[in-house]
Amino acid sequence: MKNIADRGRGEMEEIANLFTGFGTVLQPFNILVMVVGILLGVIIGVLPGLGGANGVAILLPLTFSMSPTSAIIMLSCIYWGALFGGAITSVLFNIPGEPWSVATTFDGHPMAQQGKAGEALTAAFTSSFVGALFAVIMITLVAPLVAAFALRFGPAEKFGVYFLAFCSFIGMSKEPPFKTIAAMMIGFALASVGLDGMTGQLRLTFGFTSLLPGFDFLIAVIGLFGIGEILLTMEEGLRFKGRSAVINPRVVFQTWAELPRYWMTSLRSCVIGCWMGVTPAGATPASFMSYGIAKRISKKGKNFGNGEIEGVVAPETAAHAAGTAALLPMLSLGVPGSPTAAVLLGGLLIWGLQPGPMLFVENKDFVWGLIASMYLGNIVGLIIVLTCVPMLAAILRIPFSIIAPIILVLCAIGAYTVHNSTFDVMLMMVFGVVGYILKKCNYPLAPMVLAIVLGDKAEESFRQSLLGSQGSLAVFWSNGLVGTIMALGLIALFWPFISTAWARVRAMATAKI
């Protein structure tokens, strides 16, 4: 009984905290920051070469002079904006502005060709909003519990969580597993360059003084995702030939009246998105998976690809749910679920906040301010994108040979401001060329970035665990908790084998019947 009463009290406290959060967010300055963030984010999402992760990375230095709460509101709103913006280019131009909106082009662009661009965009934005809202509610309810649970974690359990995160990358990604491992381990190696935190010794610098501070992941993000993306766009030599769209209120309300029919697809996509977002598989596979399942289950499945509104609802809901849910492990465990969440985590560290369970105890205002801003930011975002589509489509008509050098300049400024170092600007260029080649060769970049972010912490928890056990790896199986986490990690790692084996067993069973 006492337990239930405790939990009840805990929930009451969280609701109170959430309302304090709303109070913080509703301050005029923070609302301004939110609107600016969303607008910047949508523009970033629309422009090729600027995505959520590197957009946030470039703009991170702008927030150094703000309070951490205003800063995180701005950066997370840029992220929501980028998630919304990706849909615009997919529908109107058949060019996904972001990888997670690729699946939106399948039915979104055919709808635009049939003159139903307004319906497609309204459906996309509304679904994004629904997906995000679902994920935020999940975060509100689940994050404090996860954080409270994680307070019990020792170094071995912490390493177990990292292990699980990275194993699910290998098991879930569409890229060949050994390419994923190579990319990830290169990230870990880059993270270990410079001063070793535990022994105070220099390593892997080979006498180059410019390598002393190590590789900052923000530079890697700006290079790999920003410069690399510009190079890919140049190679494809794409021309923007778009459909124009005006969203008038009548279309919006008509579409809204139609959308509840697809509540099942929506709900399913929300769940897929949240699941894929929490495990660091990310928004892109979530959108594909959700589209694929909707196509298989829907009665109109055969018509998918010819402009079916359900084919817009499914991937958009899942992508936005996944993008939002990726913040759950970032906040409660300190393990980001996506590259953009990783950049936000980097921001927290720069502002002097330690992400992870202690954040919920020590920086309540910050956490609940952020969660409240997720609710409001998505509402503001929905209104902004619904009203600004013609203006945003006009941005896309600016030729790439004007946009490209401007984005290059922004990337350079972003890279410089991280440490006020011109060496970093050159490093960014190197990362850009490497990123282009790796992307073309099907090496995933997200695990590399996450490994650079988490490398030091993963290593620290690994070495601390081994110190406790005098070097025996058995420490990772020493109790039920860490053993379960490690076992989940192994299941995630070998998931492709397990699922094919399971399918074979089932096929044999049905053959017998």
Place this chain on the structure above:
Amino acid sequence: MTKEPGGAFGAGPSHRAVEIGVAVATIVFALIVIGGSAQVGFNWASDGPRAGFFPFYIGLFILVSGAVNLFQAFSAFPRERLFAEWGQLRQVLAVVVPAAIYVALVPWLGIYVSSILLIAVFMRWIGKYGWSLVAPTAIIVPIVAFIVFEKWFQVPLPKGPIEELLGF
């Protein structure tokens, strides 16, 4: 966008060659990491694992996965598949070369003057725009960057001799 350069249609480096190159580069990187870890020591000292302990094993992982990727590049990739056409690569280099010169100029000229040059050269050379469009764009973008970063958010950006002459 610019026109595709003619004549080079359908030819280019094979995807297989690039895959092999990337795998070999991975292996070289792994050897550097392993060597560097060995320099600082990867065994246990009296106070626990030494600085090279973790990167050493990371290096081994990279080495093994690089070797597997190399093997798969040899066995799994058909010779015919192209990495990209020469014309496409020329487009990529048209960004890489000016951008590389740009980042090399930033430490000497500061970011504002270099940015004016980059935008002007890029728009003029690749976009083939007239000066009436090139000049305003090249000048306005750095000025906006100056106002936003240095004035509003008080983030200093690298400056060169010309800014010094102007008294910043």
